[in-house]
Amino acid sequence: MAAPQVKQxxxxxxxxxxxxxxxxxxxxxxxxxxxxxQAMGLPHARDEYxxxxxxxxxxxxxxILAAVYSxxxxxxxxxxxxxxxxxxxxxxxxxxxxxxxxxxxxxxRLADVKDIHWAKDLYGVLEARGQDxxxxxxxxxxxxxxxxxxxxxxxxTPSKPVNLIxxxxxxxxxxxxxxxxxxxxxxxxxxxxNGPAAARFNKCLxxxxxxxxxxxxxxxxxxxxxxxxxxxxxxxxxxxxxFKSFTLTVNGVMTRxxxxxxxxxxxxxxHVAGACMGDGDFHHDDTIFVTHDAVNxxxxxxxxxxxxxxxxxxxxxxxxxxxxxxxxxxxxxxxSLLLDEDSQxxxxxxxxxxxxxxxxxxxxxxGAIDDDALFYLQSRGIPHSIxxxxxxxxxxxxxxxxxEAEALREEIxxxxxxxxxxxRND
Amino acid sequence: xxxxxxxxxxxxxxxKQILKGVDLTVEAGKVHAxxxxxxxxxxxxxxxxxxKGGYEVTGxxxxxxxxxxxxxxAEERAAAGxxxxxxxxxxxxxxxxxxxxxxxVNSQRKARGEEEMSAADFLKLVRxxxxxxxxxxxxxxxxxxxxxxxxxxxxxxxxxxxxxEPKMCILDETDSGLxxxxxxxxADGVNALRDEGRGFLVITHYQRLLDHIKPDVVHIxxxxxxxxxGGPELALEVEKNGxxxxxxxxx
Ligand SMILES: Nc1ncnc2c1ncn2[C@@H]1O[C@H](COP(=O)(O)OP(=O)(O)O)[C@@H](O)[C@H]1O
Ligand SMILES: [Mg+2]
Numbered sequence: 001m002a003a004p005q006v007k008q009x010x011x012x013x014x015x016x017x018x019x020x021x022x023x024x025x026x027x028x029x030x031x032x033x034x035x036x037x038q039a040m041g042l043p044h045a046r047d048e049y050x051x052x053x054x055x056x057x058x059x060x061x062x063x064i065l066a067a068v069y070s071x072x073x074x075x076x077x078x079x080x081x082x083x084x085x086x087x088x089x090x091x092x093x094x095x096x097x098x099x100x101x102x103x104x105x106x107x108x109r110l111a112d113v114k115d116i117h118w119a120k121d122l123y124g125v126l127e128a129r130g131q132d133x134x135x136x137x138x139x140x141x142x143x144x145x146x147x148x149x150x151x152x153x154x155x156x157t158p159s160k161p162v163n164l165i166x167x168x169x170x171x172x173x174x175x176x177x178x179x180x181x182x183x184x185x186x187x188x189x190x191x192x193x194n195g196p197a198a199a200r201f202n203k204c205l206x207x208x209x210x211x212x213x214x215x216x217x218x219x220x221x222x223x224x225x226x227x228x229x230x231x232x233x234x235x236x237x238x239x240x241x242x243f244k245s246f247t248l249t250v251n252g253v254m255t256r257x258x259x260x261x262x263x264x265x266x267x268x269x270x271h272v273a274g275a276c277m278g279d280g281d282f283h284h285d286d287t288i289f290v291t292h293d294a295v296n297x298x299x300x301x302x303x304x305x306x307x308x309x310x311x312x313x314x315x316x317x318x319x320x321x322x323x324x325x326x327x328x329x330x331x332x333x334x335x336s337l338l339l340d341e342d343s344q345x346x347x348x349x350x351x352x353x354x355x356x357x358x359x360x361x362x363x364x365x366x367g368a369i370d371d372d373a374l375f376y377l378q379s380r381g382i383p384h385s386i387x388x389x390x391x392x393x394x395x396x397x398x399x400x401x402x403x404e405a406e407a408l409r410e411e412i413x414x415x416x417x418x419x420x421x422x423x424r425n426d
Numbered sequence: 427x428x429x430x431x432x433x434x435x436x437x438x439x440x441x442k443q444i445l446k447g448v449d450l451t452v453e454a455g456k457v458h459a460x461x462x463x464x465x466x467x468x469x470x471x472x473x474x475x476x477x478k479g480g481y482e483v484t485g486x487x488x489x490x491x492x493x494x495x496x497x498x499x500a501e502e503r504a505a506a507g508x509x510x511x512x513x514x515x516x517x518x519x520x521x522x523x524x525x526x527x528x529x530x531v532n533s534q535r536k537a538r539g540e541e542e543m544s545a546a547d548f549l550k551l552v553r554x555x556x557x558x559x560x561x562x563x564x565x566x567x568x569x570x571x572x573x574x575x576x577x578x579x580x581x582x583x584x585x586x587x588x589x590x591e592p593k594m595c596i597l598d599e600t601d602s603g604l605x606x607x608x609x610x611x612x613a614d615g616v617n618a619l620r621d622e623g624r625g626f627l628v629i630t631h632y633q634r635l636l637d638h639i640k641p642d643v644v645h646i647x648x649x650x651x652x653x654x655x656g657g658p659e660l661a662l663e664v665e666k667n668g669x670x671x672x673x674x675x676x677x
Binding site for chain 1: 515531
């Protein structure tokens, strides 16, 4: 099937501007993805799934410039013992990275061309499965053209987290990375990601979590004001496995984070959460799709957005419960705190349930700062601006609390606090 | 300490006059009580003095130790030494009680040009004061007032007052919802703060509290005015006969 007429030109223009990496085990998957993306066409403003977010700047062949933001603060997660893997504008930086050897995991790079690799069974596979029932062509484009990424096989419990660090040094960079994580039965990994990555970043993460495996994922998306990003997470969960993912986004003119989770084994947990804080020219979209296809699984989606000076937040979240997924416990909440009347929050929460013995709930709210709480704090001598910051932190706390490790929760809260103190209106 | 002259207040959003000329002076070292029927404007007076929005002062003045209160932001009034123990303390999920207290103490110190309290000194002080009020470590750790019982909320108000050491304390129905033991704890907390340099304005319906916190002066408020002022015996009279005799007498 050919892509709709309106999509053919822009899709071909984008494909023509890219170079398909060749050679090695990933070639068939890339060629398949290229055919798929050409058949689908890249997202268009009239697509229902892109109703609230304009896809053009993520789709177009040309990259819009994004100034590089520099700061002398301690790098994110800087005080933690972690294995650093650094990409600068999408290019692996061996000097800045640590030795990739660590007990309990093996880390390879997608760009290291080999003929045989375990990742062959997963690369593009979870992404392709995630195209039904809704197309996610930017992820398919990524499978075809990603220039690098990490392939992590977790066989045990490594002593420290793996931290993917994405630096942005060029105003015109257009980076595409694709990671594959395979968590074996009983294995546990904490994956950290931080940094803006590029002027435009397209990132795909496929995670296959075997029975009883655990993946904790905490990411922050960097403060570069003008950057754009489209990211996808595709996670498949086996029985009694756990996947927890949290994302903090501050700044960035355009961010679309999609997360597609499939619970395929009984008694599994999937928690996705996010907090974003936007000031001014900021558009942030969380698009989540959780499919329950096994018995007695729990999924949670907790998203908080703090918006001011015309910032826009979008949430599209769906829980799909298949006919045999009895005893499903599905929870979804998306809330925005609008700090002024110029900002907006657009939410589309959806439940689609085909099993009868399930407990699913969802809610979405938009509100302002609670005047009574503000007065209470001020009446104790806390200045208005600090009182407001405390209430904002209190608002995002429910999402941050989804992070398992206390040190990471505190890191996220202290970064949020610092951001707020730099973005006061008064 | 606190001087209120002919204070007139209406709602900002509505044409409703609530305070119709309140005159009241609380001297340093003294405890004044305000009693009065529901809806007479007692809470409004406490809110207007502490700077809550939604009210419009249409006349009169209020000063604290000679400083014009009505011109200041709520946080400035607090730093100047005014404290209100709320009738309904507000729950703030996600903000730890300790963080809240430390931020409050240090914000006030900063506003007064004093040095901030070190984390260690603060911890020591808060633990000692909390112990007196039978507030346990768990309550200190929890988010502000979240999941606190009515009595715990009121004790938490007194803890804040003890930590902030204000010059002028207004207690709005701090006794409501308290059992006898909790009332005693709260009253002891207040009495521990009684000091020559500090004034108290205690709003209450009941003589009960005034048995523990002995007032020097008792005022009766009705329909937005102080209608009668007397000694401690006035509270006893209200306890015995209610407000109707007093209201009839001035009508
Ligand atoms: N924010 C408000 N909105 C509407 N009415 C108010 C508001 N604040 C006070 N009032 C009204 O003002 C009057 C005095 O209330 P209040 O000060 O709470 O009395 P008290 O504390 O003596 O019971 C009441 O009639 C009350 O309904
Ligand atoms: Mg009242």
